[in-house]
Amino acid sequence: MPDVVRAFNEKGIAAFSKWLDAGAGGTIPPDLIEDDQFSEMLCKSQSTITQYRDRHELGCGLVELLKDLDSREISYNRGLWTWLAARLFDQICPINTDGARVLRRTYVYVLSNARLYYRHLVRTPWFLVSRHGDACRFLLAASTDDRAPLSRQSYLLDQLAARQFVISSPTLISAATRMYIDTRSGKLRRGAGAKGKGSPRRLALIANQLLLTYDIHDMPLDSFMKLLPDEFPRRG
Numbered sequence: 001m002p003d004v005v006r007a008f009n010e011k012g013i014a015a016f017s018k019w020l021d022a023g024a025g026g027t028i029p030p031d032l033i034e035d036d037q038f039s040e041m042l043c044k045s046q047s048t049i050t051q052y053r054d055r056h057e058l059g060c061g062l063v064e065l066l067k068d069l070d071s072r073e074i075s076y077n078r079g080l081w082t083w084l085a086a087r088l089f090d091q092i093c094p095i096n097t098d099g100a101r102v103l104r105r106t107y108v109y110v111l112s113n114a115r116l117y118y119r120h121l122v123r124t125p126w127f128l129v130s131r132h133g134d135a136c137r138f139l140l141a142a143s144t145d146d147r148a149p150l151s152r153q154s155y156l157l158d159q160l161a162a163r164q165f166v167i168s169s170p171t172l173i174s175a176a177t178r179m180y181i182d183t184r185s186g187k188l189r190r191g192a193g194a195k196g197k198g199s200p201r202r203l204a205l206i207a208n209q210l211l212l213t214y215d216i217h218d219m220p221l222d223s224f225m226k227l228l229p230d231e232f233p234r235r236g
Contacts, residue, residue, distance in 0.1 A: 003044075003045050003047065003048050003049050003065065004041055004043075004044055004045070005041070005042045005043050005044075005045050005065065005066065005069070005080070005084075006033075006034075006039040006040060006041050006042060006080075006083050007039055007040055007042050007077060007079035007080040007083050008038060008039045008078075008079040008080075008082050008083045008086070009038065009039060009040065009079060011037060011038055012032065012037075012038030012039045012079070012082075012083065013078070013079065013082050013110060015032055015038055016028075016032060016082060016085075016086050016109075016110065017106060017110055019032070020103065020106055020109060020110070021106075023101075023103070024089070024093065024101050024103055025100075025101075027090070028086055028089050028090075032086060033083070033086060033087055039079070039083055042069060042074075042080065043068050043069055045064075045065045045066070045067075045068065046064075046067075046068070047061070047064040047065040047067075048065075049061070049065065049087060049088065051091065052091060052149075052150060053149065054140065054141060054149045054150070055125045055140035055141075055149065055150055055153065056125065056129065056136070056137045056140035056141060058088075058091075058122070058125045058126075058140075058150055059125030059126050059127075059128055059129030059130075059136075059140060060129050062084070062122070062125065062126040062129070063126060063129050063130050066126070071130055075123075075127065076114075078110075078111040081111040081120055081122055081123040082109070082110045082111050084122045084123075085108075085109040085110070085111075085120070085121065085122045086109075088122060088150070089109070091150045092108075092109070092121045092122065092150045092151055093109070093148075093151055094147075094148050094151065102151075104151075104152075105119070107119050107120065108120060108121045109121065111123060114164075117164070118157075118158075118161035118162065118164065118167065119153075121150065121151070121152075121153070124153065124157070124161065125140055127167070128140060128167060131167070131168060131170075132170065132173050135170070135173055135174065135177065136167075136173060137186075138156075138176075138177060138180075138181045138186065138188075139153075139154065139156060139157045139160070139167075139173075139176075140153075140154075140157070141154075141186070155200075156176070156180060156188065156192055156200050159199070159200035159201045159203075159204060160172070160176060160200050160203070160204055162204060163204050163207070163208055165207075165208075165211065165217070166203075166204050166207055168217070169207075169216065169217045169218070170217075170218060171216055171217060171218060171219045171220075171221060171224050172203070172207055172216070172224075174221045175203065175221060175224055175225060175228075176200065176203065178221070178225070179192075179198075179203070179232060179233050180192035180200060197231035198231045198232050198233060202231065202232075203228075203232065206228060206229065206232075210227055214227065
């Protein structure tokens with residue numbers, strides 16, 4: 001059965017935040033998700049929210065779920081992304097074997113200011129898949145033994161996404177793939193989680209500097225790689 005997509009109003013955001021502050025015990029109250037006093041309907045989707053195996057599958061599912069809405073308008077819709085986090089809460093913050101949840105900072109569930117958008121557990125997979133398609137899979141993959149694959153994002157994504165222009169750029173996503181991903185296994189190369197020379201953190205920093213001089217957003221990958229200092233690996 002197709003799902004109805006809704007967006008919290010301010011009362012709904014406040015009620016959800018209060019439930020989080022109280023420890024998010026048990027199942028989220030159905031009225032909070034469905035009642036008109038907390039949210040309004042945006043559309044009736046042709047797709048259905050389901051159980052997602054990893055964050056890439058979540059992103060693909062959300063792109064399909066929201067395809068009838070204007071992506072430019074919904075990208076900054078605080079009520080929508082916070083409502084979706086509430087709707088998907090049992091997946092992004094599951095109850096563990098002790099009957100409790102491991103809660104993280106509120107901004108990973110309640111869309112906060114623009115500086116922290118990349119931390120939101122629901123918006124970020126949608127943004128990456130809608131922008132890059134399958135090319136962003138390496139940023140959203142989960143380890144095979146992760147029992148809560150939607151509950152956190154990778155160190156690599158944290159480092160690259162801290163600057164919005166990095167995860168918006170096809171060139172920079174391709175550069176990160178070439179340098180940090182083993183294309184045969186699809187896994188991170190050794191050193192991809194480092195913080196020093198040649199690291200993802202340094203890539204974001206250097207790209208920010210290059211942006212002052214070059215239009216690197218859609219620059220051919222090989223041209224961009226030639227601009228990087230020697231600390232970065234030149235993999236074919």
